[in-house]
Amino acid sequence: VLCSLHGLPLPSSGYSFHDIANVQIYMYTPRLYLQTMVQEQILSWYYGVWTLRGSSGNIQIFSIHSFYSTFLLLKMAVHGPFVKIHPVVLASIADSYERRNEGASRVIGTLLGTIDKHSVEVTNCFSVPHNESEDEVAVDMEFAKNMYELHKKVSPSEVIIGWYATGYDITEHSVLIHEYYSREAQNPIHLTVDTALQSNRMNIRAYASAQMGVPGKTVGVMFTPLTVKYVYYDTERIGVDLLQRTRASPTRTNGLTSDLAQVASAAGRIQEMLNTVLSYIEDVLSGKVMADNSVGRFLMDLVNKVPKISVEDFESMLNSNINDLLMVTYLANLTQAQIALNEKLVVL
Amino acid sequence: VGARVGTAASVGSWPLVGVVLKIIKHYQEEGQGSEVVQGVLLGLVVDDRLEITNCFPFPQHTEDDADFDEVQYQMEMMRSLRHVNIDHLHVGWYQSTYYGSFVSRALLDSQFSYQHAIEESVVLIYDPLKTAQGSLCLKAYRLTPKLMEICKEKDFSPEGLKKANIGYEHMFEEVPIVIKNSHLMNVLMWELEEKSTMADKHELLSLSSSNHLEKSLQLLMDRVDEMSQEIVKYNSYCRNLSKQQQQKHQYLQRRQQENAQRQSRGEPPLPEEDISKMFKPPPPPPRMDTLLIAGQINNYCQNVKEFTSQNLGKLFMAQALQHPSS
Numbered sequence: 001v002l003c004s005l006h007g008l009p010l011p012s013s014g015y016s017f018h019d020i021a022n023v024q025i026y027m028y029t030p031r032l033y034l035q036t037m038v039q040e041q042i043l044s045w046y047y048g049v050w051t052l053r054g055s056s057g058n059i060q061i062f063s064i065h066s067f068y069s070t071f072l073l074l075k076m077a078v079h080g081p082f083v084k085i086h087p088v089v090l091a092s093i094a095d096s097y098e099r100r101n102e103g104a105s106r107v108i109g110t111l112l113g114t115i116d117k118h119s120v121e122v123t124n125c126f127s128v129p130h131n132e133s134e135d136e137v138a139v140d141m142e143f144a145k146n147m148y149e150l151h152k153k154v155s156p157s158e159v160i161i162g163w164y165a166t167g168y169d170i171t172e173h174s175v176l177i178h179e180y181y182s183r184e185a186q187n188p189i190h191l192t193v194d195t196a197l198q199s200n201r202m203n204i205r206a207y208a209s210a211q212m213g214v215p216g217k218t219v220g221v222m223f224t225p226l227t228v229k230y231v232y233y234d235t236e237r238i239g240v241d242l243l244q245r246t247r248a249s250p251t252r253t254n255g256l257t258s259d260l261a262q263v264a265s266a267a268g269r270i271q272e273m274l275n276t277v278l279s280y281i282e283d284v285l286s287g288k289v290m291a292d293n294s295v296g297r298f299l300m301d302l303v304n305k306v307p308k309i310s311v312e313d314f315e316s317m318l319n320s321n322i323n324d325l326l327m328v329t330y331l332a333n334l335t336q337a338q339i340a341l342n343e344k345l346v347v348l
Numbered sequence: 349v350g351a352r353v354g355t356a357a358s359v360g361s362w363p364l365v366g367v368v369l370k371i372i373k374h375y376q377e378e379g380q381g382s383e384v385v386q387g388v389l390l391g392l393v394v395d396d397r398l399e400i401t402n403c404f405p406f407p408q409h410t411e412d413d414a415d416f417d418e419v420q421y422q423m424e425m426m427r428s429l430r431h432v433n434i435d436h437l438h439v440g441w442y443q444s445t446y447y448g449s450f451v452s453r454a455l456l457d458s459q460f461s462y463q464h465a466i467e468e469s470v471v472l473i474y475d476p477l478k479t480a481q482g483s484l485c486l487k488a489y490r491l492t493p494k495l496m497e498i499c500k501e502k503d504f505s506p507e508g509l510k511k512a513n514i515g516y517e518h519m520f521e522e523v524p525i526v527i528k529n530s531h532l533m534n535v536l537m538w539e540l541e542e543k544s545t546m547a548d549k550h551e552l553l554s555l556s557s558s559n560h561l562e563k564s565l566q567l568l569m570d571r572v573d574e575m576s577q578e579i580v581k582y583n584s585y586c587r588n589l590s591k592q593q594q595q596k597h598q599y600l601q602r603r604q605q606e607n608a609q610r611q612s613r614g615e616p617p618l619p620e621e622d623i624s625k626m627f628k629p630p631p632p633p634p635r636m637d638t639l640l641i642a643g644q645i646n647n648y649c650q651n652v653k654e655f656t657s658q659n660l661g662k663l664f665m666a667q668a669l670q671h672p673s674s
Contacts, residue, residue: 086369086373087540090540091369091533091536092370094533095364095402095533096432096434097532098530099432099433099434100433123373124373126432127432143431147428150421150424150428153407154374154405154406155405204539230540233372233376236369236373236376239479240369240540260657260658262658263658263661263662264661306670309670311670318663318666318667322660324558324561325659325663326656326660328561328565328652329653329656329657331565332650332652332653332656335568335572336646339642339645339646340515342575343515346582346635346638
């Protein structure tokens with residue numbers, strides 16, 4: 001699919017076709033200067049490297065200068081749209097950022113995970129020491145190899161799938177590091193975590209690289225954004241729920257609650273949700289809000305979920321369950337008393 | 349080891365967010381089935397608390413990995429982590445458990461060796477099945493000082509234990525856990541909250557309990573059986589001991605009688621024989637295992653009681669739903 005933006009004509013030669021899934025075509029030129037305003041962000045140009053930013057990969061280009069008229073329209077990337085990240089990876093990245101050496105402005109490290117047909121799942125990571133200055137960058141590759149070997153012993157199914165860096169930009173050094181990583185894995189993913197909170201948010205982005213340029217002449221690397229999704233195992237999600245609660249406390253700490261308190265708080269949460277739903281219903285009834293049919297269907301489902309059982313049946317079920325539980329409690333208490341007694345008798 | 353600030357009970361342990369997530373992930377990926385997964389905790393000791401800042405897992409033991417050197421793995425890991433400024437002080441270890449069955453000789457030995465090296469080390473027990481039921485179940489334990497004494501002496505006979513007056517309740521003490529976040533981590537949490545689209549599943553409120561109860565009770569029964577065997581052993585030992593005492597007594601008396609008779613007849617008395625060699629006392633059974641089993645049974649009972657109390661609450665809630673008018 002070729003298109004022209006804002007009426008700029010397409011040259012009839014000099015195309016490079018990347019057929020990637022159902023992706024559009026990239027056009028290239030080595031000396032393209034793009035000046036665009038995308039939601040008040042300015043795309044910048046480094047010779048040989050293009051960095052592209054947009055909120056979700058859709059870029060609207062308003063004005064273009066070029067020597068060989070070109071323009072870009074891109075949506076999807078090499079792997080297919082998804083990069084699935086586990087929260088443990090992000091926690092490690094934030095942690096290693098906090099422990100960085102004096103003077104280092106960013107931290108890099110390796111990402112480990114599994115590759116699937118449609119997506120890449122990042123499940124682990126470790127940081128790699130590196131030195132970065134204006135002109136050069138040095139990465140301790142021995143270290144990276146060693147760590148990978150060690151990690152492989154524990155989880156043999158994880159492979160290197162890319163690398164991460166903290167910070168907002170993709171710099172020239174990133175290209176070099178990316179090249180190194182493409183020796184270790186095919187199509188490595190580059191993840192950036194904005195720990196300096198440049199735009200008042202911690203932006204987490206993933207990129208894949210694609211070659212671009214005139215073959216034989218100047219080539220460059222383009223980083224194309226990928227969609228990032230967060231996935232959790234069930235137990236992970238429960239852990240993260242608990243950890244979310246630390247946000248509320250002023251000292252950023254949180255103890256682990258005891259049994260009945262947990263049930264109480266879960267019930268409290270459901271009650272809140274019911275309250276929200278009730279207020280919505282009242283709004284609809286009093287005409288303040290338009291009734292939405294799909295919401296109405298969900299509500300019907302909800303109400304029907306409480307099973308209709310005759311009173312006697314329910315009483316008998318409830319009583320038998322309660323009896324079971326009470327019996328088990330009694331047995332447990334009895335056992336405990338027994339072993340306590342035994343203890344005392346032995347000491348006599 | 350000099351004077352310590354605060355009593356043992358006030359030593360809290362503060363793991364960081366990342367540690368918790370790593371432990372969960374390790375179990376999830378590698379620990380399916382009833383194998384335990386283990387790993388090492390790293391951190392610092394600050395005043396009277398223990399801050400756990402990182403951890404790394406141990407690979408599973410497989411039969412064909414006989415030449416795998418655990419110590420070497422650990423040293424390599426720690427050296428590498430030092431390069432990236434991660435605290436490399438060994439402050440404890442973690443283990444996953446199956447329905448709460450972790451009180452065993454192996455645990456005791458490992459924990460003893462850790463605690464011997466570093467006073468404040470703990471073992472973090474992570475219960476994945478209980479966590480899957482709704483809320484994170486992570487507990488930290490240390491050996492009580494009394495138990496440390498006993499382990500040092502290696503004196504596990506009944507007299508030794510009696511002297512130290514140890515009950516199964518005094519073996520492990522639980523250390524309160526507080527999870528701490530840094531500000532950056534808080535920001536991360538906010539981001540995740542916004543971006544994650546998982547619906548809230550309420551496993552905590554599910555009413556099905558019989559499966560869990562069955563398994564727990566099964567394990568409890570096994571332990572109680574073991575316990576009763578130990579008790580029988582101990583009882584028979586006591587009986588043998590007392591029988592032996594009686595026999596000794598009788599023998600001595602007979603001897604005396606005979607000697608008296610001989611004297612009255614004017615014959616030389618029989619030589620004094622070494623009684624202790626004739627009546628060797630039976631070896632006392634080691635009491636440590638009994639203690640451990642008792643501790644384990646106690647643990648199971650506690651867990652079962654917690655579980656049933658939660659379920660009773662849930663049942664009453666379900667009742668309230670059925671009778672809206674009452």
